[in-house]
Amino acid sequence: MKKINTILLLALMFFPLFKANAFSLYYNENYEDNEFKIEVSVNKESSLPKAIEGLINFNSDSFELIDIVENNSAIEKWIIAPYLNENNQISFSGIFNSDIDDDTLLFNLIFKKNNIGELNLGIDSGIILAEQDNLYDLELIRKPSIFNVKSPTHPSVETWYSNKNVKLVWDIPSDAKTVKILIDEKEDSYPTIEYSDPVIKEKEIDLDDGIWYFHIRYFGDDGWSPVEHRKIMIDTEKPNFSDVTVKKDSIEFFAEDDLSGVELYELIIPSSNQKYYTDKTNFKLPKSGKYNIILRGYDKAENYLEKEIVVTVKETPSPYFSKIVLDENKVFVLGNIDNLDSKIYVSIVGKDLNIVDEINVHSDGSFIYTIQDLNPGLYNFYLTAIADNGFSKKNEIILVIEDDASRNFIANFAITYVLLILGLILIYNFSKKDKKNKKKKKIKNKKYEL
Secondary structure: OOOOOOOEEEEOOOOOEOOOOOEEEEEEEEEEOOEEEEEEEEEEOOOOOOEEEEEEEOOOOOEEEEEEEOOOOOEEEEEEEEEEOOOOOEEEEEEEOOOOOOOEEEEEEEEEEOOOOOOOOEEEEEEEEOOOOOOOOHHHHOOOOOOOOEOOOOOOOOOEEOOOEEEEEOOOOOOOOEEEEEEEOOOOOOOOEEEOOOOOOEEEEEOOOEEEEEEEEEEEOOEEOOOEEEEEEEOOOOOEEEEEEEOOOEEEEEEEOOOOOEEEEEEEEHHHOEEEEEOOOEEEOOOOEEEEEEEEEEEOOOOEEEEEEEEEEOOOOOOEEEEEEEOOOEEEEEEEOOOOOOEEEEEEEOOOOEEEEEEOOOOOOEEEEEEEOOOOEEEEEEEEEEOOOOOEEEEEEEEEEOOHHHHHHHHHHHHHHHHHHHHHHHHHHHHHHHHHHHHHHHHHHHHHHO
16 A cells, blocks of 8 residues: 655644634645545644634545545534535534644545546635634524624625625624624635724725625624625626627627626617617517617626617518419419528418418529419419518419319300301491492492483
8 A cells, every 4th residue: 555644734824813823734645546535633832722614625626525534533513514515615613622632633534536636735714713712503603694784885795786885784782892894805704803992883995896705703792703794796897899790680799798797788779769688699670671779788787888880681572473374274373583592482372272382493583383273263372582580571463263164165155256256247348348339330320311
């Protein structure tokens, strides 16, 4: 078995309260194959410690924590037994035995190595409390807030605000002799700024952009209270449009905000007094025409950047009929379309018939659609062009289909009618010619009489 037993300094010391400034945290490292056993302990150098709290980081990309062993620990009572929290940190809090020795063991950590890399064990935050401090039980910590911290300027802890001026107010218990507060960017810091005369109940401060935490605790008849924390989120910077693309019937856009993130987009069309809100990064215009658009990108603190865009959407051309050819049992409909990007659909409605069909268009924009075996009757025939933006244009004609008997009757009637007309014309011409001859003969006779 390969064994390395090296005393490594994990943190020079916890940030102390009162007299606990002589403790260091160490670990011993033992491993075989890819399994590591880490012994975490404190080194007492002078005064007696009361309790300890901390968060330990490690390289979770390369190592997996598979067990925590608390045997032979110097901790008499765990307030928070060591466990792996949701941030892949080892969190712990406990009260020491009164007869603590030097280099006292806290617990053992068992890791499994999964990838190449160093363990990188380190302290994220921690504190050792001295004799006159009191570490509260977890049951007490879970009780409702002692201070009931509120903010009239930043009322919600989960909302971003564009106001840098922060005001905080809180309640103070009647036995409070001292209050300590701190505002920083760490979630679990211990407050260090003390107010005793008087014990303050509010604080106003200007903060830069970012996520901040207000920390507060007080000293009373039972010692130091648990620390309470309150989050404050500030973002005063406008988002940036990194990309805006105008297409033939739509806009694509993308805004970025490094802090709070982009919440939504607003599109304003002043000419029609319309507003649209969307969390998507594209927008299709409702119809053809020229649009002067104001585009706004909002971050989660309601800061926005504005950009003006002009978009012209061309009208979708209508398909049109060029010829209709009737055959014995077929109807051929010929047509044309100017926009080859459009799809052409035919609809035939009438006499218990409702057909919708897509027409194949030739490369020159022409098309032929064939209808077979239509029963006699009246039909509405529609041609519809639908562009890829969804816009459409429609054209229509009316078809009347007759039955065979009607067609034969009409044909026979037409032939008879034509023959009759021809006969009348011949009779008329013959009669006219006969009258003309008689007139000439009469004139000739009169000449003889002279």
